[in-house]
Amino acid sequence: MDYYLLSGEAILVEEFAYGVDHVTVGLGGAMWASGDEGWRGAGSFGRVLRTNEELLATATPVRRERAARIYREFGGGQLPSEEELRMHFGEWARFATAAPLRLGAGAAPDGFLEKRIYRVLFAKEPKAAQLAELSVAWRGTGEGGMPSGTGRAGDDLFTWNLRRVGSGIAWGLDVTVLLRGESSDLAGAVLRKLTADVRERGLIPVTTERFA
Template sequence: MTTDPMRAAPVLAPDAGPPLDYYLVLPRLGDPATTVEGVVVEEFTRHHDFTTTGLNSAAWAPEAGWWSSAALSRGMRTDPEVLARVVPTSRRKAEEAYRASGGGQLPDESVLRTHFLDHHPIAAAPPLRLGPAQPPAGFHERRVYRVLFAKDLRAEQLASLRTAWRTATVASAPSGRLDSGADRITWDLRRVGHHLAWALDVTVLLSTEAAEAVGPTVTGLTNVLREHGLIPVTTERFA
């Protein structure tokens, strides 16, 4: 997989599916003998327009092996105690933690998907209208997506995002723009609610009926925020 220099839209090799999301579960306070309590692997299911329909997940712990729990997926996003102990990570670091905890070689992703046994459905509503009904002149369609995230961002993480996305001023919320062929994509990050800490709003101006740029771009932006510590909750469409 190769990535745009702004790390906004990964380009997948032919026939490659989107990679899974990996998380490390840190031990409870007072257990210095254990550095990682377990590994969680997840994958969102989606409608054809890239909105979320549900979440598949599986977790591994040295004593229990692999198991699947929709309740764990919910807790990772709503339970403050669980949120504090779950850290987004890369597959490489998940492999290292899995091996160090006695699991051996982490299975490839096709095998990991066989452990997805307890699907967590996520209710979806028809797209809400947000902004003008008609796209600007020269564009075929305007779509607005919102990706909701749990956890919080530290000041240095926000500064890193502003730098990566070339946000104009330090006082502004991290934002960016990417032209994909004749399509135009802009985004900005904002704080929302009490339990869902952040929302990424992505506006896509499509030049034709083809919408191939949507999935890779929204996935790429979501992955950048995962790398900065946020946990994705759902992807909604507003237009």
């Protein structure tokens, strides 16, 4: 689950749902504010948050430990377990899905069964120090000095880079996956880990798309 502080006095808890090929298909959430008697569903609010500059400016990604501390300090008591929080999600916001856009060039190289290209879109603007920290964590710097990296999970290979997209109005994490076998389970785990890396540096994930 992902946790956010809103204006310092409210907590938003979210979780994305993913399809079999690891693209985003839904967003569930619950929100609590100081003085509230309980949690309320916030899936639709999460969609609005990502498109509203004023709301977006109030949101700060945090870890569960900090959210629990804030919850306790503002009189909420002990932060519910994630299983309990899911019970407050209410109706999930659904994402339209489509076949991959097939924008990638070329088939999988010899020795690999499939090549996939993903993009995770993010909202908000990172600080230079956060980008530098991400470059250190990923041990790589790509075009324009942007964070990048390479890695292996099982027999699968991954390359990725963070960059501005959409004429500079958003950020995208582009991940190329070379699958050696038929299972893509490890690809999903790597995508979630890389998304968390970026989120911990201040950006807010919006959706995961597959291009090829």
